[in-house]
Amino acid sequence: MEILPGALLSQINNPDDLKKLPREQLHQLCNELRQYIIDVVSVHGGHFGASLGVVELTVALHYIYNTPYDQLVWDVGHQAYGHKILTGRRDNFITNRKYKGLSGFPKRSESEYDTFGVGHSSTSISAALGMAMAARYKGEDRKSVAVIGDGAMTAGMAFEAMNHAGVTDADMLVILNDNCMSIDPNVGALKEYLTDISISPTYNKLKDDIWKGLGKLPVGKRFSRLMAHKVAESLKGMVSSSANLFESLKLRYFGPIDGHNITKLVDTLKDLRNIPGPKLLHIITVKGKGYALAEKDQTKWHAPGLFDKVTGEIYKKKYDIPQPPKYQDVFGHTMIELAELNDKVMGVTPAMPSGSSLKFMMEKMPHRAFDVGICEQHAATLSAGLATQGMRVFCNIYSSFMQRAYDQVVHDIAIQKLPVVLCLDRAGLVGEDGPTHHGAYDIPYFRCIPNMIISAPMNEQELRNLMYTSQLESTKYPFVIRYPRGEGVMPQWRTAFEEIEVGKGRKLKDGQEVAILTLGHPGNFATAAIRELRTEGLNPALYDMRFVKPLDEQMLHEVFSKYSKVVTVEDGTIVGGFGSAIAEFIAVHNYKAEIKILGIPDRLVEHGTLKELHRECGYDAQAIADAVRQLMTDKVRVAELLG
Template sequence: MLEKVDFPSDVKGLSIKELQELASDLRKEIIRVTSKNGGHVAPNLGAVELVIALAYVFDQPVDKVIWDVGHQAYAHKLITGRKKAFDTLRQYGGISGFLKRDESIYDVFGAGHASTSISAALGFSVSRDMKKEDHHIVVVVGDGALTGGMALEGLNQLGHLRKNMLVILNDNKMSISPNVGGLKNYLIKLQSAPVYNRLKDDVWDLLGKLPAGLSQKAREAASKVSEGLKNLLVPNLLFEELGIRYFGPIDGHNLPELIEILKKLKNIKGPKLLHVLTVKGKGFEPAEKMPTLFHGLGKYDPETGRPLKKGETPSYSKVFGRTLTDLGKTDQKVIAITAAMPEGTGLDIFREEIPERFYDVGIAEQHAVTFAAGMAASGLKPFCAIYSTFLQRAFDQIIHDVAIQNLPVKFALDRGGIVGEDGPTHHGVFDLSYLRIIPNMIVMAPKDEAELQRMIKTALDYDEGPIAFRYPRGRGLGVKLYEKPEPIPIGTWEVLKEGEDVLILAVGSMVQPSLEATELLKGINPTVVNARFIKPIDEELLRKLIKNHKII
């Protein structure tokens, strides 16, 4: 059936049976391509019916569909003119794994980080109304992204402005790892009380059939009764208290039901939220059983789901997690904090072995940093492990809540540098620049996984202020690891190769390539220095080396 569909308009003429066949074909294609290219498998498999229903009901791209993050949108790409290019997904020169405005007119708003969609859609709605245009605006946001403060800020403003907009909450009970926090528990409570929503809709429709004057009075009275009924059946209904009408929850894999309710919601003005329940990894048994692993992974066997082996060398993330856990067992003040990424950062090891000192705050990097600052101000030793690209979101908190107060928060920046297939929204290329300008901050980058161990120990022992170390994605160099790593004196570099005339100052993952490059040079014998402290620099060594080298 996928062969017959190139654009959303092609979906509209299909029968329910054909739509279900299309869903099956989309899943097969997603599995086929991601098995050889890697990618976000489970979230995309869980959103297939939602993509189809939106294409069936709404008139894209006139109607605007905005996807939060974008890792639910592979099926969207397949039915918006990119089917033939799908084999290039996440490859150099190919199509992005996320939404990109310059890739397709159907990618209304680009993303890669979570919780931005509602705010962006609200901006689109203001523009639409100012221009006196008449089209629908739909947001698809995951329950994990809804834990981000920015999403809640957007909902608050949406309820205040009363814009005609539909927010679809794609609730698979996970973001990357299983969801945490009060909002997760709140959504579970909503799922247990669908009777309120059915009763409210049935009564509202029934009262609308009364004569005009009587109908309005009856509905006003029913609204007052509804408030009491709502608090009885669904305590503290968050969305309706914000002024956003709530519908659901409904089965996100039931195409007839999805299509029917989306058609109804098109005709209801004002802010609305549809709560859709989906299964992460739907239709692919390995992904359904291991949704965290299949959230995002490299190449895998499309039959068994087993990841293709890359060797036995541990990743930098695993070395970090193992080392911090070992140090945490000897120092009761060590705390591990992450923002919805325990497996990705390697802190799943800490969680398993020292659960009472592990905190996953959800997709809330700003909160994570200030949470850590409070701990540091109270004498604890918090390690805040966040991907480099995501720590950008907490820049003000790093300055205002940590650095100005000179608090000893330890920042572990995973995925520093170019990360490859995930593209520009995920490259960790700004960290060295923005961390260096922050007062009181120490900044380090290890040349290999063993030096990473020493930097973790350095951070643990450093109590004079904030300290950060950034390390790359992927596996280490295979060097021997320390059983008991020793700290590195603050601000010291090391000379790895003595030479003359040319001085190479290499940082982090560029140290090994720099050493290899010297072997290719003919007639030139450079000195190679591991400039492992980006701030402060080793001024004493640098002044000494400058005297003996013409080129740096």
């Protein structure tokens, strides 16, 4: 089905075209832009509610600012669909998040209008400040704007950036997009603070009125504005303290204003563009604006998949037989079971209760499961603090987000030998979210830290048993459990708990000449490969190692005393990962073996479906079978001659 833009939107190929429209037509353009996003996402998928909420802001920014010379940084990146459509990518927008298509996030290599890659949150103010400082140094009259969601404002990095920005003369604007949502509802004192501002605008109106009025007095603008500043400061104590937080950081505060009033936005941004120095505009928006169902259930409609835009029905695949659950749901339900068995079990996640499925425990045991906001570092050290008091804490963080908490894991968890369980959801390739979200690096960056246990389950039963093992009193060290995005392989997954001996793998199949060593879910790819190879007379052995630290050295001695050809498979980077650990073992013990290491290659992997990316990276079932064939070249040739 061909998706056509509206009459005005079809004429907008870049922001210069947008600037040609009279102000009176901007409202219609916003309606058309919003409808186009709905049309495309309903058919082709992607993030949904976030971009609908900033349609008017997107139009106003490109209408007033001279982009791309003036630089916009979108934080977080799934707000930027409207931005992409208005900046020359309208006709390609149907390829969004598809293999070889547009990225779902701003990407510098994709467009000059994408000034900064922002797959993760809370980086925009730092980046925009750097751009503004560079512009001043080079003598350029270039404006920098950071559009940060209120959820992203909960991260410490945002406050570090504001703290610095306030003592500079950088010409930058921070726009706080306040909709009380990230993916799940925002949490914490900052949310309550922003709510207080939005319902108590008296101080801000008085301050702006005084500022504008005194600026018109004939006694001298500089003197009048200085007086206005003193009067405004005194008003803070009498009327409201709503702007204290930002103004105490020396950011001029404006707002809050209606983020869906295009006329007000255009007028406000036009004024602010001419005010030098660091400043913050607070706008109030509704995530999912313009699509009633998305406004009502904002978490569900953050990224709903394909849906009927008229009825709102979200399309789900229909199966005749039971299907395996997502690993994240196995984690979520198992947490409740473990918490019922052990009153010391607690759960922590940084703003991903739905994504990690910790929401199940939060709903049933709110005093034992916590969403701490977009604060990965805090989540790690909070977990360490709980662990010092005997709690068995499961800290669930996406693998790529865990990179932010690396220092805390080293200093606050590993050095102190605290038995925090680090559950790395979305480990390995994640699909359409692309390189900012692929969990490629956790094995190498944790493997080099002393006092760490690093494991990966091959299926749902193994995940449950690793979780059970990790919370036992006999487990004395930090315990990493990495598992992938998406479905497992066991429809009947709720099995009885069994303790797994730390550092012990399992032999799944004996074989001849070649052994396949796997870590985690890719063991299922190897199983499929072996079924194919058997039809060709090849019979490799299969070992599920379970742990990359500590390695099962007893099992490895068995492998290398029997097999001279080995294939390793992992859902992580091949540099410093599981295969590297096996190669190190070979070298240390002077084994003579031919080894092929399969996994994520040493390059950035773009977005696509998991099936497409596993094939591209060379560790799907077909690639594993091919690796065995290459090691067995002589036998394959004989079979071909005899066949």
